[in-house]
Amino acid sequence: MEVLKLLKVKKSFGGVRALDNISIALSEGEVVMVIGPNGAGKTTLINVISGYLYPDEGRIMYMGEDITRYPPLERVGKGIVRSFQLVNTFDKLTVYENILVSVLSRKKYQYAFRKILDEYTDALEETENILKLFGLSDEADENIMSISYGDRKLVDVAISFALNPKLIMLDEPTSGVATKDKDNIMEKILDVIRKTKVTSIIIEHDMDIVFRYGVRIIVMHQGRIIADGEVEEIRKNEEIKKVLLGGVYA
Amino acid sequence: MVERLKRFFGDDIKTNFIFLTIIAILYPIIYVFSPGWGVVLGHGVTWISALLGFNLLFGYTGLLSFGHALFLGVGAYTVGFMYKYLGINNIELHLLGGILSSTVVALIIGPIVVRYTRIFFAIFMLAIAQILWSLYYKFYWVTGGTDGIKIPRFSILGISLEKLDFATYHHVYFYFVTGLTFILVYIMWRIINSPFGLTLKSIRDNETRARFIGVDIYRARLYAFIISAIYASITGVLAVNHHRLVTPDIAYWTTSGKVVFATLLGGARIFIGPIVGSFVFHIIESFAMKFIYWQMVMGILIIAIVILMPGGIAHLARTLVDVVVSHRRRGG
Numbered sequence: 001m002e003v004l005k006l007l008k009v010k011k012s013f014g015g016v017r018a019l020d021n022i023s024i025a026l027s028e029g030e031v032v033m034v035i036g037p038n039g040a041g042k043t044t045l046i047n048v049i050s051g052y053l054y055p056d057e058g059r060i061m062y063m064g065e066d067i068t069r070y071p072p073l074e075r076v077g078k079g080i081v082r083s084f085q086l087v088n089t090f091d092k093l094t095v096y097e098n099i100l101v102s103v104l105s106r107k108k109y110q111y112a113f114r115k116i117l118d119e120y121t122d123a124l125e126e127t128e129n130i131l132k133l134f135g136l137s138d139e140a141d142e143n144i145m146s147i148s149y150g151d152r153k154l155v156d157v158a159i160s161f162a163l164n165p166k167l168i169m170l171d172e173p174t175s176g177v178a179t180k181d182k183d184n185i186m187e188k189i190l191d192v193i194r195k196t197k198v199t200s201i202i203i204e205h206d207m208d209i210v211f212r213y214g215v216r217i218i219v220m221h222q223g224r225i226i227a228d229g230e231v232e233e234i235r236k237n238e239e240i241k242k243v244l245l246g247g248v249y250a
Numbered sequence: 251m252v253e254r255l256k257r258f259f260g261d262d263i264k265t266n267f268i269f270l271t272i273i274a275i276l277y278p279i280i281y282v283f284s285p286g287w288g289v290v291l292g293h294g295v296t297w298i299s300a301l302l303g304f305n306l307l308f309g310y311t312g313l314l315s316f317g318h319a320l321f322l323g324v325g326a327y328t329v330g331f332m333y334k335y336l337g338i339n340n341i342e343l344h345l346l347g348g349i350l351s352s353t354v355v356a357l358i359i360g361p362i363v364v365r366y367t368r369i370f371f372a373i374f375m376l377a378i379a380q381i382l383w384s385l386y387y388k389f390y391w392v393t394g395g396t397d398g399i400k401i402p403r404f405s406i407l408g409i410s411l412e413k414l415d416f417a418t419y420h421h422v423y424f425y426f427v428t429g430l431t432f433i434l435v436y437i438m439w440r441i442i443n444s445p446f447g448l449t450l451k452s453i454r455d456n457e458t459r460a461r462f463i464g465v466d467i468y469r470a471r472l473y474a475f476i477i478s479a480i481y482a483s484i485t486g487v488l489a490v491n492h493h494r495l496v497t498p499d500i501a502y503w504t505t506s507g508k509v510v511f512a513t514l515l516g517g518a519r520i521f522i523g524p525i526v527g528s529f530v531f532h533i534i535e536s537f538a539m540k541f542i543y544w545q546m547v548m549g550i551l552i553i554a555i556v557i558l559m560p561g562g563i564a565h566l567a568r569t570l571v572d573v574v575v576s577h578r579r580r581g582g
Contacts, residue, residue: 050462076464090455093448096254101452104445105464111473113446117255120445124254140254163463 009058079166301524303481312454317375323501325486352483398497517562
């Protein structure tokens with residue numbers, strides 16, 4: 001079944017075409033990595049799917065429903081979840097609370113005030129499980145700002161997973177992380193994706209990471225999709241390599 | 251699991267209740283030695299509600315209101331009008347009236363103001379509060395203008411307090427308000443420690459992300475705004491029953507300043523902060539009033555607080571408790 005389908009989606013900022021006739025289809029459980037040089041429109045793509053921005057033209061279909069004009073809140077309710085390129089967490093809360101608030105929101109308890117948190121054992125238990133899934137249990141009681149940047153990235157992704165998404169979009173989950181930790185974080189995230197079988201779009205800037213972990217790869221350049229296929233296919237294509245390397249190494 | 255929700259000194263309900271109980275026990279002793287200071291404690295307990303309400307918005311939702319006098323005014327004038335036009339002096343009915351009228355006012359202005367944050371929210375609130383103040387001030391045929399509305403001693407459950415001597419009357423007032431405050435503190439504590447409380451903190455910390463985990467931030471802020479308004483109006487109701495006079499002063503911006511100052515003094519990041527702040531503020535105010543330039547004294551003080559203890563008194567106390575506890579643990 002098709003989870004997501006973009007039909008000729010266009011988005012411009014002034015004279016710049018950030019998305020130029022983008023059509024993508026994603027089936028259930030599929031994991032796709034999106035790569036491209038700076039300004040290729042990768043983040044705009046996520047912004048349009050998540051409802052952060054509305055497209056100028058084209059349609060976005062989700063589970064057979066036209067969601068092109070749905071506000072973000074409604075899309076979250078339908079299971080469309082995103083993370084951000086820069087770490088986007090709740091900075092004065094603990095790791096545990098960061099994830100708990102997301103679990104509570106999914107369970108529609110976000111405005112409940114008749115009972116105190118301690119009484120929501122189902123939500124507390126679920127939070128524990130998510131912590132375990134991401135290997136964050138030991139840091140659960142720490143303030144989010146006192147853990148390493150890489151782990152904060154993981155918490156960021158865990159907040160998204162706590163919403164039980166049907167479609168998750170991760171905007172450069174390893175950006176800003178020290179090179180030696182990148183593999184570790186990517187592996188943990190992909191491990192969770194495999195276990196939960198959630199349909200995923202992962203934006204990645206790092207070519208090595210994409211070729212090492214990617215299955216299906218979409219290459220974007222100047223707002224257009226210039227390639228969409230299996231990792232081997234893309235790897236062989238010299239033209240694409242040139243675009244990705246942006247003339248720096250060519 | 252639940253251990254993760256451990257609450258530290260000042261954030262747990264126990265420390266809050268112990269603190270209030272100590273005040274309630276000390277009050278008669280202090281009153282015997284000096285009725286003046288007994289009255290000061292009366293002020294302290296009266297203002298807790300407003301500060302708790304203010305801090306729900308400031309400390310927990312991240313909205314700084316420079317116009318909370320608005321709701322104190324609504325509470326105060328509800329009492330004034332209830333007495334002037336209906337002859338009601340039952341404090342239970344005053345409280346009920348204050349809660350209802352502040353809810354209505356919060357429902358009217360709330361949906362607009364909660365769309366703003368930071369300085370815009372602060373100034374918006376200040377502006378609305380000043381408009382209401384000017385109405386109280388100018389429509390003297392209704393409000394009595396600067397002369398205000400005189401009200402008699404209140405009655406509780408239909409029992410009149412008119413014949414009591416001042417000391418007994420004040421004791422009744424003090425313990426009535428203290429009892430009420432226990433309830434208000436408990437309710438507020440539960441709200442802050444509920445899922446809704448955590449949602450508010452998440453909005454405070456990161457509005458955008460809160461929206462993307464499925465929180466309608468305007469809705470959550472509106473709820474917080476209404477609760478905050480009710481709490482502030484309760485202090486309005488109590489304060490005018492304490493003074494037995496309703497004047498526009500309570501709705502003036504200096505009252506809003508007092509709310510902000512007292513909360514910062516006590517500590518906005520800790521639940522007990524506003525409670526401690528209310529007492530300490532009124533004690534300092536009484537000392538400062540002995541000087542001609544007492545406002546200047548208060549001004550210097552606030553500068554000192556911001557620089558020397560930005561976390562407020564409660565934060566300082568927590569730090570001290572932490573030091574003592576860890577010292578003892580190491581010693582044992």
